[in-house]
Amino acid sequence: MNDLLQQLVNGLTLGSLYALIAVGYTVVYGIVQLINFAHGEIFMIGAFGALATWSTLFSGTTAVWVLPIMMVGAIVSSVVIAVIMERFAYRPLRNAPRLAPLITAIGVSVFLQEAVRLFYPGAKSKLPFPPIEVVTGPALHLGSLTIQRAAIFTVAALVVCAALLFYFINRTKLGRGMQAVSQDPDTARLMGINVDRIIVVAFVLGAILAAVAGVAQGLQNQNIDFHIGFIAGLKAFTAAVLGGIGNIQGAVVGGLVLGVVESLATQFIPGQFGGSAWKDVWAFVLLIVVLVFRPEGLLGARVVDRA
Numbered sequence: 001m002n003d004l005l006q007q008l009v010n011g012l013t014l015g016s017l018y019a020l021i022a023v024g025y026t027v028v029y030g031i032v033q034l035i036n037f038a039h040g041e042i043f044m045i046g047a048f049g050a051l052a053t054w055s056t057l058f059s060g061t062t063a064v065w066v067l068p069i070m071m072v073g074a075i076v077s078s079v080v081i082a083v084i085m086e087r088f089a090y091r092p093l094r095n096a097p098r099l100a101p102l103i104t105a106i107g108v109s110v111f112l113q114e115a116v117r118l119f120y121p122g123a124k125s126k127l128p129f130p131p132i133e134v135v136t137g138p139a140l141h142l143g144s145l146t147i148q149r150a151a152i153f154t155v156a157a158l159v160v161c162a163a164l165l166f167y168f169i170n171r172t173k174l175g176r177g178m179q180a181v182s183q184d185p186d187t188a189r190l191m192g193i194n195v196d197r198i199i200v201v202a203f204v205l206g207a208i209l210a211a212v213a214g215v216a217q218g219l220q221n222q223n224i225d226f227h228i229g230f231i232a233g234l235k236a237f238t239a240a241v242l243g244g245i246g247n248i249q250g251a252v253v254g255g256l257v258l259g260v261v262e263s264l265a266t267q268f269i270p271g272q273f274g275g276s277a278w279k280d281v282w283a284f285v286l287l288i289v290v291l292v293f294r295p296e297g298l299l300g301a302r303v304v305d306r307a
Contacts, residue, residue: 002144007263013151013220015259016158020213021236022243022251023165024206030182030246031202032094037105038085039210040233041112042078046211047129047224048120049077054130064134067215074211081112082207086200109233116226126225129218136219154216161209162252169248174201231280238287244297253298261286 021043028036053073058066089108093101117123140147169175180188181198189195217232218224239258243250265282266275273281290298 003267004264005145007267008260009145009147009151011260011263012256013148013154013259014263015239015256016154017213017216017220017232017255018235018239018258019252019255020154020158020161020209020216021232022239022255023162023248024209024213025236025240026246026248026251027165027209028202028206029240030248031178031199032090033098034090034101035105035237035245036090036206037102037233037237038108038112039206040229040231040236041109041116042082042085042207042229043210043214043217043232043236044116044224044226044229045081045112046074046078046207046214047218047228048116048123048214048226049211050074050215050218051127051129051224052077052120058130062131062133064132066130067132067135070130070132071212071215074215075208078207078211078214079204082203082210083200086203091196091199109230113226113229120226123226126223129222129224131222132219136222148220150216150219153219157212157216158252161212162248165205165209165248168205174198178202235283238283242287242290242298244299247297247299250297250299257298258283258286 021039024042025036025039028034028039050070050073053070054061054066057069085108089104090101093104135149135153137149140149140152169178177188177193177198178201180191180193181195185195188198213232214224217228235258236255239255240251241254242258243252243254245251262279262283266279268274269278269282
């Protein structure tokens with residue numbers, strides 16, 4: 001029982017990271033119907049932005065007050081790249097066949113990986129992420145249950161970001177504009193909504209969530225590299241599809257379910273099919289099973305026929 005509880009805690013931590021990135025996927029997809037495969041690299045750039053902020057301004061300092069400034073650096077880095085990406089890579093292809101922006105997204109993903117690898121000092125190997133007091137201190141022990149402080153930060157970040165996003169979408173003018181554009185962009189434009197602005201806002205929101213996830217990843221693993229966005233992006237996309245792509249609540253649920261399944265499979269599947277080497281296999285097996293028996297995802301997708 002103790003092992004099960006421990007794996008559930010580990011799974012919820014991992015799932016919270018997936019969910020943060022998956023919600024960013026979902027926000028963009030809900031507005032422009034684009035599967036942005038470069039979103040994982042926005043996550044990676046957020047982690048490097050936080051590290052660059054620390055290295056430039058606070059090298060050697062691990063006080064907790066540094067963390068909010070690192071978060072700002074991560075968010076600014078991710079948002080700037082996301083806005084440039086939307087303006088120059090995706091906007092010219094907005095009315096093109098869907099295959100064109102999809103291929104472009106893959107190209108942007110590779111470009112961003114290589115840009116960081118070639119131009120960020122030391123990025124060809126793993127870089128240590130700064131340990132922040134309180135957040136990366138000694139683990140907490142509740143009986144036989146061990147909870148890492150960075151895990152608490154990750155789960156708390158998901159809860160806060162999801163709550164703020166829900167409020168923004170449902171209680172603000174921009175949020176209602178996003179809902180209108182997601183349902184029918186042409187009619188929204190006729191009603192005076194600036195569709196281009198709404199799309200940029202969607203990319204900004206997705207980048208903010210990815211940046212927060214990037215900082216959480218760095219605090220958990222204590223290192224980052226230019227590859228982290230690739231597998232995290234695939235897992236986040238898997239989580240979004242599991243929950244029902246286009247559904248924000250589904251992305252959260254899908255991320256948590258995926259993390260728990262990976263953690264339990266790693267610990268409890270015996271023999272050669274268990275262990276950490278097989279966790280990615282079981283994650284995609286789960287995706288296949290869900291797509292076969294419930295193609296719309298666990299919570300269903302909010303699909304609207306556009307005029």
